[in-house]
Amino acid sequence: MRNFTSVHDVKDPVSLIREGISLKINPWGNVHLGKNKTLGLIFLNPSLRTRLSSQKAGQLLGMNTIVMNMDKEGWALEWTDGAIMNTNKTEHIKDAAMVLSLYCDIIGMRCFPTLTDREADYSEHVMKQLIKYSTVPVVSLESAILHPLQSLADGMSIFEKWNKSKKPKVVLTWAPHVKALPQAVSNSFSEWMQAIDVDFVITHPKGYELAPSFTKEVQIKYEQEEALKGADFVYVKNWSAYEPYGQMPPVEKDWLLSEKKMKVTNGAYIMHCLPVRRNVELPDELLDGKRNLTPLQAENRLYAATVVLKRILENTKS
Amino acid sequence: MRNFTSVHDVKDPVSLIREGISLKINPWGNVHLGKNKTLGLIFLNPSLRTRLSSQKAGQLLGMNTIVMNMDKEGWALEWTDGAIMNTNKTEHIKDAAMVLSLYCDIIGMRCFPTLTDREADYSEHVMKQLIKYSTVPVVSLESAILHPLQSLADGMSIFEKWNKSKKPKVVLTWAPHVKALPQAVSNSFSEWMQAIDVDFVITHPKGYELAPSFTKEVQIKYEQEEALKGADFVYVKNWSAYEPYGQMPPVEKDWLLSEKKMKVTNGAYIMHCLPVRRNVELPDELLDGKRNLTPLQAENRLYAATVVLKRILENTKS
């Protein structure tokens, strides 16, 4: 693996999920792999889980890690080729990526969407410019439209909890929120669920359809209750509309899950990428209950980052 | 020791002080103790000494250290159980503490008081919520009402400088300042001085009484000069009023120390936790003089943090 920015960078997603899980047996077992290698983590946006799990993953692999809040500690970046840089942007990604590549062996970057310029966001302009101008591997720590480390951790969590021969039914349900959120986690989860062998359903209010390219053959249901029937895993997530982009069309029905609503499921696990707005996106009664899978997902974020970095380090060596 | 948030977490404060001092002989002698352990340092407020001494203490113990400015780099935290999170708070401490516990073996946190909500501050709501929801040990890097690492370093400094058989006289004196400061350093110093064998006196203007729970059997004097008589150590610190909470009632007399005022002491050492407003809280003539103990206190901050982390690591192992 050279870069890790989506499921399409992974030859065999199931094998990656299984290797990620296997790392939990001996977390420090690969501490010699990253000796004298530097991991550069570039943040254009806030982060807790990603920041900590990536740093810790670097430590598990014996790497030196440098964290940089580019917007606060460095220079405002210009992302457009050929720009006449007479505004407030101080350094071009072409030059910044060249420099980062000189000091780092792997670069991770987090960049959120504009939620106003759909074309720019969905072209992955920012992440692609970094990859274009870096001479070292790049790992997405969440891009404008994808969050593959989260989805990998989600896949690991489902695999760990499922040991029946039949496929699990996995439902991604839209949840209420107070502000417009990116579609990255949902797009990415949809991609990964299609890449592994599960029965996958998405449910959301009309007007909240995800980008068609991410939901091609996925069943979409506008009735939450119908979607939840017989579910084994329920992934809860808010996202803003794809059309009109970044907006929050009014929703009439009550989309907040509850223990009562969960009764139609097959005793399903509750999943969420965190951070979660308690009692807005998910009620305490579910987050504090026994079927809450978010701690396992958060734990797996560490091993997702570790297995991705491990694969890249192995590839660099060979 | 499981957590370190006040003198009450320590079975034998004198033994801890003595062990802290003993670490100075061979600072790197315990570098294998924290191997493959991660120290997470969470800052909700600015810090210089605490930030650097805690990071360095982690290094002395061979730990991997991750520093996180939660307010700037992560998410705004909700601290109230059962909250409907529809304001600007993005993540609940319940979930954040769970996640931090997954990636870190020990968590340190700094959180300042509101200085407006006395009940919340004096309940140690924020620190207690972190402890409640963490599954790993927690170290206070200064809380709303206490600063135990500072007090431990202060105790070490007094022990190092005192080799007479009689008890030293230690005076905590209020000092002027331009803005309302927390009571944490003063509360904490009072607790620790009561826990070790010294003759302890507090002096401050009327209206600046500390919380009664921290000064139970301590002599309080409103006349600074009288308090200073025969002092061996003079701890200088500003704090805002406990009642009316966080206010700065007017002070008529001149409370700024001077060489002249110090003449009634027993050639006392000057102590301060730093940062200090020179010529407002303490004059240059004292801070630049030979009896200034603040460099020793600052040096001992390092070994205070080291001995606390060492004790917790040892406890975790057994």
Next chain:
Amino acid sequence: MRNFTSVHDVKDPVSLIREGISLKINPWGNVHLGKNKTLGLIFLNPSLRTRLSSQKAGQLLGMNTIVMNMDKEGWALEWTDGAIMNTNKTEHIKDAAMVLSLYCDIIGMRCFPTLTDREADYSEHVMKQLIKYSTVPVVSLESAILHPLQSLADGMSIFEKWNKSKKPKVVLTWAPHVKALPQAVSNSFSEWMQAIDVDFVITHPKGYELAPSFTKEVQIKYEQEEALKGADFVYVKNWSAYEPYGQMPPVEKDWLLSEKKMKVTNGAYIMHCLPVRRNVELPDELLDGKRNLTPLQAENRLYAATVVLKRILENTKS
């Protein structure tokens, strides 16, 4: 070497340049030199290359590195001796430097000029106060008027690219910009070029004369084309006026370089310290061309920092 703040701290600049280049053969060869030593990096201003290359240099030498954005994470510093600290400055450099010296074995600091108070800037007041009150060696990560790590890297880059017996002609040319920039890179480059054996020329519009102390015996030409003739290296850099200080007097002619303008040179290499405003300071056609030396300069920033830290560590030991 005790401190590194200008070329005058270096006995033999050519020897330092050559040793810096020699480190590239075996970057990790000195990893035992900094064992159990701590490098403190203090930033009062933004930084990308300096931040990353200094951290990585610390790693190459096996040092523990602590990065501190003093303005954002710590306390606002007072730099003036004797100040009555009743404004917004919370800690005096006298106390902060004492504390930093307790936890760190070497301190690096970046501090930009005011561009309004020429006397303060050109006295190097801020850097000198740090040195005055530190008890450990200090490395400039760019000061108000000098950027010696950049100049050392620039010297290394010229040495690596020049293998003829005759002296190279090195031209420093002023370039347009949208805002007033410090003179530090230009002053420093001028100092270093005078200290090594090159034919050095500065060209800039009238009104942009650098401080006389930095250009004593240097040829100044107001005609860019004339200066460029036969150049082997062209260093491109904007700076604001020394008189009236920090201002941007209007410039009539077009000072932006181009391939066409470069034709009078001896196929010269293009140099710039970065960050560069593309198509304002330098056009894409030159930055994306084969004679662009900025990647080598950025790479050499790492070895410049490493050789300086190495020399200081060696000096500390003996």
